Amino acid sequence: MVNTPSTDAAPRALPSFAASVGATSLEFLSTAKELLSLLVRTLYYSFRGRREPGAVVRSMFEIGNRSLFFLTVVMGFIGMIMVYQAGTQTMRVLPDLSLLGATYLELLIRDFAASIGALMLATRVGAGIAAEVGSMVVTEQVDALRMCAADPVDYLIKPRFLASVVMMTVLGIWSALVAYLTGMLTAYAWFDVSPLTFSNLILVDPVDLGTGLAKCIAYGAAIPIVSGHAGLATFGGSEGVGTATTRAVVNSSLAVIILNLAISATSFLAFG
Amino acid sequence: MARAQPNAPKDSDATPGGLHALGAAVVSVSQVVGAMGLLASRIFSRLAKLDLDRDELVRNLYRMGFQSMPIVIVTALFTGGIMVVQAAPLVNRLGAHGLMGWAAGFGTLREIAPLLTALMINGRVGANNTAELGTMVVTEQVDAMRVLAIDPIAFLVAPRFVAITVTLFISTVFADVLALVGAALMGDALLGVSPATFYNGLTGGLLGVGDVTSGMLKSILFGALIGLSSCQFGLGVEGGAPGVGRAVNATVVASAAGVFVIDYFVSFTL
Numbered sequence: 001m002v003n004t005p006s007t008d009a010a011p012r013a014l015p016s017f018a019a020s021v022g023a024t025s026l027e028f029l030s031t032a033k034e035l036l037s038l039l040v041r042t043l044y045y046s047f048r049g050r051r052e053p054g055a056v057v058r059s060m061f062e063i064g065n066r067s068l069f070f071l072t073v074v075m076g077f078i079g080m081i082m083v084y085q086a087g088t089q090t091m092r093v094l095p096d097l098s099l100l101g102a103t104y105l106e107l108l109i110r111d112f113a114a115s116i117g118a119l120m121l122a123t124r125v126g127a128g129i130a131a132e133v134g135s136m137v138v139t140e141q142v143d144a145l146r147m148c149a150a151d152p153v154d155y156l157i158k159p160r161f162l163a164s165v166v167m168m169t170v171l172g173i174w175s176a177l178v179a180y181l182t183g184m185l186t187a188y189a190w191f192d193v194s195p196l197t198f199s200n201l202i203l204v205d206p207v208d209l210g211t212g213l214a215k216c217i218a219y220g221a222a223i224p225i226v227s228g229h230a231g232l233a234t235f236g237g238s239e240g241v242g243t244a245t246t247r248a249v250v251n252s253s254l255a256v257i258i259l260n261l262a263i264s265a266t267s268f269l270a271f272g
Numbered sequence: 273m274a275r276a277q278p279n280a281p282k283d284s285d286a287t288p289g290g291l292h293a294l295g296a297a298v299v300s301v302s303q304v305v306g307a308m309g310l311l312a313s314r315i316f317s318r319l320a321k322l323d324l325d326r327d328e329l330v331r332n333l334y335r336m337g338f339q340s341m342p343i344v345i346v347t348a349l350f351t352g353g354i355m356v357v358q359a360a361p362l363v364n365r366l367g368a369h370g371l372m373g374w375a376a377g378f379g380t381l382r383e384i385a386p387l388l389t390a391l392m393i394n395g396r397v398g399a400n401n402t403a404e405l406g407t408m409v410v411t412e413q414v415d416a417m418r419v420l421a422i423d424p425i426a427f428l429v430a431p432r433f434v435a436i437t438v439t440l441f442i443s444t445v446f447a448d449v450l451a452l453v454g455a456a457l458m459g460d461a462l463l464g465v466s467p468a469t470f471y472n473g474l475t476g477g478l479l480g481v482g483d484v485t486s487g488m489l490k491s492i493l494f495g496a497l498i499g500l501s502s503c504q505f506g507l508g509v510e511g512g513a514p515g516v517g518r519a520v521n522a523t524v525v526a527s528a529a530g531v532f533v534i535d536y537f538v539s540f541t542l
C-alpha cells in the first residue's frame with residue numbers, strides 16, 4: 001500500500017501534497033479490494049477446491065517447524081526485556097511487585113505473544129511466500145498452471161493459508177509460554193519475585209484468552225493473503241522478486257499492526 | 273553427542289536431529305557474526321578516511337529515509353494507539369488516569385517505538401538493500417567495479433551502511449513523537465483522558481532524559497546492525513537469482529533476531 005517503486009531515485013520534484021494523498025488512498029483502496037477478493041477466493045477453495053495430498057502438511061512444516069528456533073530466541077529475549085522494564089518502572093512508582101506476574105501474563109495472552117510472534121512470522125513466512133510465489137510468476141510457472149485450468153490461488157495460496165492459520169495459533173501459544181518462562185526467570189533473578197508469586201492467573205479471564213486466540217487466527221489468515229498477493233503481483237524478473245518480497249514483509253507487518261489495533265479496541269469496547 | 277548423521281544430501285524434508293541442528297545453528301550464527309565483524313572493520317576504515325561516495329550516500333538517504341516515511345508514520349500512530357488500548361483495562365482498574373501518559377511514555381520511548389521502527393525499516397530497507405547488492409553480485413557488477421579499481425566497500429557498502437543508520441535514527445525520532453500523539457488521541461477517544469492530562473503524566477517527572485536517550489541509542493545500534501547484516505548477506509549471495517531470494521529471506525530473519533538480542537543487552541546495561 002505504501003510502496004513506491006524504488007528503481008531510479010534521483011530526488012525529483014515532489015508532487016503536490018493533495019495529489020500524493022489522493023494517489024495513496026486510491027492505491028490503498030484498490031489493494032484492499034484485491035486482498036478481499038483473494039481472501040474470498042481462498043476461503044472458497046478451502047472448502048470446495050481440489051485436495052492435493054500433503055500440500056498443507058508441507059506448508060505447515062515450512063511455516064511452523066522451521067520458524068520455531070527463530071521464534072523461541074526472539075520471544076525468550078522479549079520476555080526478559082519486558083519483565084525487566086516493567087519491574088524497574090513499577091519500582092519507581094510503587095514498590096510492590098506482587099502483581100507483576102499476573103499483569104504480565106494478562107498482557108502476554110491478550111496481546112504481546114500473538115502480536116510480536118506474528119510480526120516475526122510476517123518477516124520470515126511473508127518473505128518466504130512472496131519469494132516462492134514471485135519466482136514462480138517470473139518463471140511463468142503460474143501461467144502454466146492457468147493454462148492447465150488450475151487456479152493458482154487453489155494450488156499455491158490455499159495450502160499456505162490453511163497451514164498458516166493453524167501454525168500461527170500453535171506458535172502464538174508457544175510464544176506465550178516461552179516469554180512467560182523467561183519472564184519468570186528474570187523476575188526471580190532481578191527482583192526476587194518467587195516463581196510461585198509470579199505464576200498468578202487471577203487476572204486472566206476468558207475475554208483475554210478469546211482476544212489472544214482471535215488475534216492469532218486473524219494474523220495467521222492475513223499474512224499468507226497479503227504476501228501471496230504481493231507474490232502474485234510480481235513483475236519484471238528477479239529484481240521484481242526482490243521488490244515483491246519487500247512489499248510482502250512491509251505490508252504483512254502493517255496488516256498485523258492494523259488488525260491488532262482493530263481487535264484490541266473491539267474487545268475493549270465490547271467486554272471492557 | 274555426535275548423533276550419526278547420514279551423509280546423504282540434505283533435502284528439505286529430512287529433519288536433522290535436535291543436537292545436530294543446534295550445533296549447525298551455533299556454527300552458522302558464529303560465521304555470520306564473524307563475517308559481519310570483518311565487514312564492519314572494513315567499513316569503518318573507509319569511514320575514518322572519509323572515503324565514501326557522496327552522491328551514492330545522498331541517493332540512498334533519499335530512497336531509504338524519505339521514502340520510508342509513510343510506513344514509519346502509519347506504524348507509529350497505530351502503535352501508540354495499541355499501547356493505550358493494552359494499558360486501558362489496567363488504568364481503569366487502578367483508576368490511575370493521571371499515570372497514563374507515564375505508562376504509555378516509558379513503553380513507547382524505551383522499547384516499542386525503536387523496536388517497531390527497526391522491524392519496519394528492516395523489512396523495507398534491509399530486504400531491498402540485500403536484493404539490490406545481491407543482484408549486483410550475481411550479475412558480476414561488483415567484480416566489474418574491482419576490475420575498474422573502484423573500491424566496492426567505499427562506493428557501495430559504506431554509503432548504504434551510513435544511510436541505513438541515519439534513516440533509522442531519524443525515523444525513531446519521528447516515531448517517538450507520533451506514537452505519543454497516537455497514544456494521546458486514543459486515550460482521549462477510548463478512556464476520556466484529555467490530552468492535557470496525558471501531557472502532564474508524560475512530563476510529570478517520572479520520565480527522564482534517560483528514557484529518551486536509551487531509545488535513541490538503541491535505534492543507532494539497530495541501524496548499524498541492519499546495515500551490516502543486509503550488506504553482508506547481499507555481498508555473500510551465491511547461486512543466481514534464487515540465491516538472491518534466499519539471501520533476502522536470511523537477512524530479514526537475522527536482522528530481526530539480532531535486533532531483539534541487542535535490545536536485551538542495551539535494556540539491561542542502561
